[in-house]
Amino acid sequence: MVVQDFTANTKDLIDNLKSICTSYGLGNDGNEFKIITQVFLYKFMNDKFGYEVKQIDPSLQTADKWEVKINEYSDDDYEMLLLQLSPDSAKLKREHFLASLFEKQNNEEFAKTFDDTLRDIAIFNNEIFSVKTGTGAKITLFDELSQFVADPSQRDNFCKAIVNQLVNFSFERIFEQKFDFFSTIFEYLIKDYNKDGGGKYAEYYTPHAVAKIMAACLVDAPVQNVTCYDPSAGSGTLLMNLAHAIGEDRCTIYSQDISQKSTAMLRLNLILNNLVHSIPNIIQGNTILAPYHKEGDRLMKFDYIVSNPPFKLDFSEYHADLLASNNSERFFAGVANIPNKDKDKMAIYPLFIQHIMYSLTSKGRAAIVVPTGFITAQSGIERKIRERLVEQKMLRGVVSMPSNIFATTGTNVSILFLDCANTKGDIVLMDASKLGTTVKEGKNQKTLLSTEEEQRIIDTFNRHEAVEDFSVVLSYEQIAEKNYSFSAGQYFDVKIEYTDITPEEFKTKMDDFKANLSNLFAESKSLEVQIEKALEGLRFE
Template sequence: MVTQDFTAQTKQLIDNLKGVCTSYGLGNDGNEFKIITQVFLYKFMNDKFAYELKALVPALQEAESWEKEIADYTEEDYEMLLLRMNPDSAKLKREHFLSTLFNRQDQEEFAKFFDDTLRDIAIFNNEIFSVKTGTGAKITLFDELSNYITDSSQRDNFCKALVNQLVNFNFDKIFDQKFDFFSTIFEYLIKDYNKDGGGKYAEYYTPHAVAKIMASILVDSPVSNVTCYDPSAGSGTLLMNLAHAIGEDRCTIYSQDISQKSSSMLRLNLILNNLVHSIQNIIQGNTLRNPYHKVGEKLMTFDYIVSNPPFKLDFSDYVEDLDTKQNSERFFAGFPNVPNKDKDKMAIYPLFIQHIMYTLAPKGKAAIVVPTGFITAQSGIEKRIRERLVEQKMLRGVVSMPSNIFATTGTNVSILFIDKANTKGDIVLMDASKLGTTVKDGKNQKTLLSDDEEDLIINTFNNHEPKEDFSVVVSYEQIKEKNYSFSAGQYFEVKIEYTDITPEAFEEKMAGFKKNLNALFAESQALEVEIKKQLGGLTYE
């Protein structure tokens, strides 16, 4: 009940912040996204700071105003208190508190004070929270939000309105909870900013069911001190589910994504999910062209990799840069041809699959969302990738998902599982396309899986359990015999049903068949006569 109430309250806060933006002319503006996410983060950091402070000084929990109690500390005592805090937590000066902003709303140039406060928090915590670009530049935590209001006379009121939405909300009750429920909030937070018209690098939210299935199959036993990577991370849904399955304190996250918006959202996701220690590994940049994570000159390898890569994207401008001797092993299966028209329909996902195979550790595991057409393609790059997975004995299995599991695309998808340690075989191929319930999602159809259906997929896969018309367990040799097809349906046993029938019933059926045939033959003869008659009546004029 705590999480349900909190989720509803958080969605209301997001709506209220959107309302403020709309009132000041920023409704559906490109900057609205930045304002809402950064204000949301500022509030979270304030409440998390207060929560940890009260844990260090229990007397503050009983204080009518913990801020007033802290105000009486000397500078030296306050600095000592900050040193005792978790090194991965945001450190706030007393002038950074939300209560300070609230109490100083009547001062002149409040907008400047508001912006200066957020900027100083970013500087004070830069080593912990900054995201790097592929060139090493740091993207700070907060922008000067008031500058998004073009009418400077309205900036003070705009910042006051934002602060007033924050003071009646509190994260305090959920810091002892596991943060899985943030996925619902996160989807709500970004849903208006992930439209199809989001530009060349539009991001699409991976459904929670897909993320859960991928993580639960990858992590089927306890592990620790492992690395997790997503080369097309987006806002981090897959990484968050993977980290929850492993344990946030038992893994380190690495990612790269070309989108600045996605990198900022992933940073927020890491902060919300107790993964601040991995923020330094979040890179904004082009993974295929300039992969960032390296050990010396060699690409780093990872224990777990998850990815929902873009399926189609125009990368014709740099495909020649990739086709080099240095990249010959990373892109062993080659590159898609550049179409003469519709270059944005170039299939980029096979390059991500090859990159993932190349960056898997010797016993690494991966789960990748792919178009279902990939698993049966009869030639080309897709076929060569499947052959390599079988020949090198690193295929774990495939789950073909229901149609419209992604509301934003009509493409049918499957999940490809790779495991470099799966040398003995026992490959699970599953057709889950008949599961789920179809619902309306705006103008689109969306298929939702129930908890029981999700568990059916996960448990059947992890238990290597064959089920009629649902799953099969096959060997590498069987896959070779089927021309490297990864489609479960091609391995299902074909059954012929026999029905007992009496001699009398058999004669009756045969008589019926003969009667129907005689009627059809008679009709055919009549048509033949009529056609000849019509042809005989034709004359040349």
């Protein structure tokens, strides 16, 4: 009950922050998501700091206000306290505390004090909490949030309203909660800011069911000290589910995404889910043109890769660079041609599949969301990729999902599973398209899988089960014989139902068939005569 109440209270906090933004002309503004997510993060860090220092110094637990008690520390004692903090907690100076801001809210130029505080926190924690661009530039934690209020005379009041909202709330009771709790909070926090209205590089939020199935099918046994990578990470839904399946303390996250907004959200997701140690590996940049993660001169190889890449995107501006000889090994199947028109419909997802294949370790595994058309395409780059997956024995299986599993796109999708150690075959192809319940989400239809249906997919896949009209288990040779089709339906047996009858029953049925045919033939001849007479009666006038 405590968790349910706290979840409701947290959502109320988020809604109240949005209400403040609306009151100051920032509702649905392009910068609203920065204000909401960064203010939320500042509050989370402040309370996480308080929680951590209370574990280090129990006397702070009994103090009426831990911020007042901690101000009695000498500078040396405070420095020692900071050194004892866990590496996933932000280090705060005493003037950074929310309580300190609250006391200063009636001072002149409070907006500047507010912005300076957040900026100083970002600088103080720059080495751990900043993310990098592909060129190595660092993107710090916080922006100057008051600048987004157009009227300078309202900025102090705006910052006061934010601070007064934050002091009435505390995260301290829930820091022992795990992934499932924070994933729900994170989804609610960003639900209005991760949609398909973002222009050229639109972000799509991967449904929880898809992310859960991908992670559970990839991680079917305990592992440790592994690397996890997403070359089109978005806000990190797939990576968070994968890390949770492995264990947040048993894996290191790597990612790259071209969207600055999504990269900032991914950083927040890592902080909420105890994966701060991986923030230095989060890169904002173009994976296809300039992949960042390398070991020496070669691209880094990863143990686990997940991806829900964009399916179509105009990449004509760097198309020529992708055709360079140094990319021939990575893009072995080729690069899509530039069409004369509709460049936005250039298929970019095959480049991500090829990049992922190239980036797996010798025992690496991957799960990739692809348009279902990929699994049966009879020519072109898609066909070449499928042939390579079979010839190099990398294919682990395919799950074809129900229509509208993504509310934001009508494209049917499948999940492609790769396993470089799957050399013996035993490939599972599954048609889960008939599962789920259709519901209305805004103007769109969306298919929701029940918990039982999700588990059915996971169990059938991991047990290598063949289930009538649902899944088949095949060898690489069988797939090659079927023209490299990855569609389960093409391997289902055609069923002919037989019914036992006696000779007398058979004779009766045959006599009925003959009588019916005789009647039909007689009727046909009658119609022929009528038609001929009608034709003879036709005259030209």
